[in-house]
Amino acid sequence: MSKIMEWVDARLPVTALLKSQATEYPTPKNLNYWWNFGSLALFVLIIMIATGLFLAMHYKADANQSFDVVEHIMRDVNYGWLLRYLHANGASFFFMVVYIHILRGMYYGSYRKPREILWWFGIIIFFMMMATAFMGYVLPWGQMSYWGAAVITNLMSAIPIIGEDLVVWIWGGFSVGDPTLNRFFALHFLLPLVIFGVVMVHMWALHAVHSNNPVGIDVHEGKDTIPFHPYYTIKDLYGAGVFLIFFCAVVFYAPNFFLEPDNYIPANPMQTPAHIVPEWYFLPFYAILRSIDFLGSFSKLAGVIAMGGAIAILFILPFLDRSPVRSFRYRPLSKQLFWIFVVDCFVLGWVGYNPADAAIFDGALPLIIVGRTGTALYFGYFFLLWVITAFDIEKHTPVPKSI
Amino acid sequence: MATESDENRRDFLVLATGAVGAAGCAGAVWPFVKSWSPSADVLSQATTEVDVSSLAAGQMITVPWQGKPVFILRRTPEQIEAARKADSEPLPDPAKDADRVKRPEFLVLLALCPHLGCVPQPIGTGNYGGFLCPCHGSHYDTSGRIRQGPAPKNMAVPYYEFKDEKTLVIGKATA
Numbered sequence: 001m002s003k004i005m006e007w008v009d010a011r012l013p014v015t016a017l018l019k020s021q022a023t024e025y026p027t028p029k030n031l032n033y034w035w036n037f038g039s040l041a042l043f044v045l046i047i048m049i050a051t052g053l054f055l056a057m058h059y060k061a062d063a064n065q066s067f068d069v070v071e072h073i074m075r076d077v078n079y080g081w082l083l084r085y086l087h088a089n090g091a092s093f094f095f096m097v098v099y100i101h102i103l104r105g106m107y108y109g110s111y112r113k114p115r116e117i118l119w120w121f122g123i124i125i126f127f128m129m130m131a132t133a134f135m136g137y138v139l140p141w142g143q144m145s146y147w148g149a150a151v152i153t154n155l156m157s158a159i160p161i162i163g164e165d166l167v168v169w170i171w172g173g174f175s176v177g178d179p180t181l182n183r184f185f186a187l188h189f190l191l192p193l194v195i196f197g198v199v200m201v202h203m204w205a206l207h208a209v210h211s212n213n214p215v216g217i218d219v220h221e222g223k224d225t226i227p228f229h230p231y232y233t234i235k236d237l238y239g240a241g242v243f244l245i246f247f248c249a250v251v252f253y254a255p256n257f258f259l260e261p262d263n264y265i266p267a268n269p270m271q272t273p274a275h276i277v278p279e280w281y282f283l284p285f286y287a288i289l290r291s292i293d294f295l296g297s298f299s300k301l302a303g304v305i306a307m308g309g310a311i312a313i314l315f316i317l318p319f320l321d322r323s324p325v326r327s328f329r330y331r332p333l334s335k336q337l338f339w340i341f342v343v344d345c346f347v348l349g350w351v352g353y354n355p356a357d358a359a360i361f362d363g364a365l366p367l368i369i370v371g372r373t374g375t376a377l378y379f380g381y382f383f384l385l386w387v388i389t390a391f392d393i394e395k396h397t398p399v400p401k402s403i
Numbered sequence: 404m405a406t407e408s409d410e411n412r413r414d415f416l417v418l419a420t421g422a423v424g425a426a427g428c429a430g431a432v433w434p435f436v437k438s439w440s441p442s443a444d445v446l447s448q449a450t451t452e453v454d455v456s457s458l459a460a461g462q463m464i465t466v467p468w469q470g471k472p473v474f475i476l477r478r479t480p481e482q483i484e485a486a487r488k489a490d491s492e493p494l495p496d497p498a499k500d501a502d503r504v505k506r507p508e509f510l511v512l513l514a515l516c517p518h519l520g521c522v523p524q525p526i527g528t529g530n531y532g533g534f535l536c537p538c539h540g541s542h543y544d545t546s547g548r549i550r551q552g553p554a555p556k557n558m559a560v561p562y563y564e565f566k567d568e569k570t571l572v573i574g575k576a577t578a
Contacts, residue, residue: 054435058442076443079434 021207026225027232028213030403034108035211036239037101042199043240044094049192051087052136055080059139061185063178066141067266085255091133092258093247095281098126106317107338109326110212116318118205123314125198130282130311132191135184137279142263147276149176149184155289158301175269215403216327224403275355283352284345285310288378290356291371306375313382320382322389325396333394334385341381348374450574452566455509463526465514468573472514473561474534475571476526478545483507485532486546496557500546503560511573512547513561518554534558 009015058077060069073080102122105111111119138149153170157163172179210219219225226232250257258280262273278286285307292303321334328335351371359366388394451468458464458477465472478486486500504510512534514522521538529535530551531544541552548557563573 050435054438058438072442072444076445078437078440078442080438080442082434083438 023227023229025207025228026210026221027228028211028219028224028403029226029231030213030215030224031211031232031235032214033239034100034104034214036236037097037104038206039236040239040243041094041097041101043243044090044097045192045196045199048087048090048094049196051083051090052189052192055083055087056189059185061139061182063141063181063267066139066181070140081255082251085251089247089250089255089258091136092279092281093243093250094129095133097243098129099281102126102314103342105212106341107328107335108212108214109216109321109323109328111318112212112216112321112326113318114209115205115212118202118209119318120315121198121202121205123311125195125202127311128191128195128198132188132195133279133281135188135191138181138184139188140263141181141267143265143267143273144260144263144276146176146267146269147272148278149180151276152278153180155304155307158304160301177269212326213403214327214329215400216325216329217399217401217403219403277353280349280353283350284348284378285352287348287352287371288375290352291368291375293368294372310378313379317382317385320386320389322386323394323396325399327399330397330399331394332397333388337381337384337388340377344374344377344381348378450572453571453573454569455571456569460508461526465525466573468513468561472522473573474510474512474514474525474547476510476512476545478508478510482526482532482545486544489531489544489546489548489550495549496555498546498548498557503546503548503557505563505565509571510545510547511560511563511571513559515559516541516554517549517556517558518552523558 005015055073058069058073058080060066062069070084073084075081077083105119105122134148134152138145153167153176156170157167159166168174170180171177172183213219260277262276265273277283288310289303289307292306293299295302323331323334325331328338347370351367351374354367356368357366360370449469451466451473453464453466453475455475455477458475460477461479461482463474463476465474467473476482483500490499490501501507516523516536516538518536518539518541521536523529523534523536523541523543526532526534526545529542529544531542533542533544533547533550535542536552536554539553541554542550543554543558544550546557547560549555561573562575563571566572
């Protein structure tokens with residue numbers, strides 16, 4: 001065995017790569033469980049690609065067949081129900097894991113110098129995930145698939161001058177239809193593989209600058225680090241086990257918890273369901289989109305820009321945060337802003353889930369007001385973070401000299 | 404310092420964890436493997452029913468069974484005679500005609516050449532009064548036995564039974 005490895009290593013240094021980048025890769029010794037979610041995201045990506053590949057072997061992208069073929073997968077194909085439920089719920093769990101991963105990065109300042117490029121590739125992955133998830137949701141060709149596709153593609157029509165033509169081009173017709181379904185399937189198959197490639201770049205960027213840590217200070221290799229194996233392999237495996245308990249509980253005991261009943265009705269271009277909602281992981285952005293309704297004929301475009309901006313603003317986060325300290329552990333004001341931001345995301349999600357014209361407190365508080373406030377708070381987080389750090393308003397607590 | 408019992412304990416834990424992990428992975432892989440097996444709708448087409456009462460002596464029909472062609476030939480007395488006579492000749496793949504049919508007048512054959520899977524041509528096209536595979540020139544007699552050419556075996560007889568006087572069922576229904 002060692003003879004064979006010697007032969008290989010002389011030609012391709014596999015052992016050296018594994019040693020420097022995996023087994024002996026120096027990792028801060030103080031990483032907490034929030035650092036599990038990166039490897040967990042990769043784990044879910046692999047589950048999604050594996051189940052997706054096998055589903056594609058049974059699926060047909062055809063407006064007349066797709067709905068039935070999904071039921072064929074559920075009823076006829078051996079373990080087809082398992083593959084589909086793993087895949088459909090896997091999408092939800094993927095977003096949960098990635099949202100926690102992003103929020104961890106925001107809390108501990110993992111986007112700060114020298115990790116900006118690492119952070120940007122993460123946002124690119126997140127954006128591609130959203131596109132992939134959206135197109136995947138269209139494939140079962142149920143009512144929610146169809147009308148979700150209709151609403152989201154219609155957003156493009158807000159773009160001035162070329163908008164209307166662009167939507168026709170995306171549809172391949174004058175409404176969402178068979179050509180749309182076919183191209184969405186092709187892209188839904190391709191994009192996860194592209195995501196996998198960008199994940200590799202994300203990890204390259206990580207290994208170039210090494211992991212941040214809860215204290216947020218630069219670590220000294222040797223004194224502050226431990227080898228990735230066995231310490232973090234075993235910790236990541238443990239995390240994967242805990243994750244699987246929750247994941248399997250949903251897949252086996254509540255597989256339709258995250259799915260919309262209306263999507264078990266075949267797509268009908270003649271009738272929109274009474275209340276259409278996106279998947280939960282899009283709800284906050286959906287709420288931001290709908291909250292811009294006070295600009296008259298400009299509202300539609302402004303809503304789309306606000307929704308895109310909600311993600312795009314993450315790109316400049318490394319430059320908005322001017323604090324000398326990375327970790328929010330030692331930044332009392334930032335910490336408060338962060339938790340307001342987290343709660344605000346949940347509130348926006350709840351607003352997005354409810355009908356646009358709903359109200360609370362016996363109609364005294366229309367949800368649109370809550371949505372607008374939530375949108376202001378969302379962007380306010382980034383603005384205020386800049387204000388309190390750029391003008392030295394925040395006084396940080398003592399930061400340890402070493403971990 | 405790690406004592407010997409600590410090391411034994413650690414070895415045991417590593418082995419036990421590895422074994423549980425391997426079992427778990429195998430269990431996770433199984434549904435993927437199994438998803439390639441024939442699905443319920445395919446299995447529901449596992450048998451083919453044919454009304455053979457209208458076949459004239461010497462007439463042959465081709466019916467699909469599990470996506471494959473099956474020849475059903477109502478043999479003439481001469482064809483049966485020829486097949487029985489050949490029983491005693493030196494055959495490449497010896498088989499008695501009586502063992503290859505349930506009723507002497509009906510010959511049921513999986514119409515795929517055992518050489519490389521082409522469909523042989525109908526009765527009367529080959530030497531020995533039987534079938535000729537056009538791909539590589541295998542000749543079969545009136546019992547579907549290989550007589551000449553590259554095929555290693557006789558044409559296969561699928562499982563079939565007569566449900567009643569008129570109806571022939573090819574294939575076995577599975578759960």
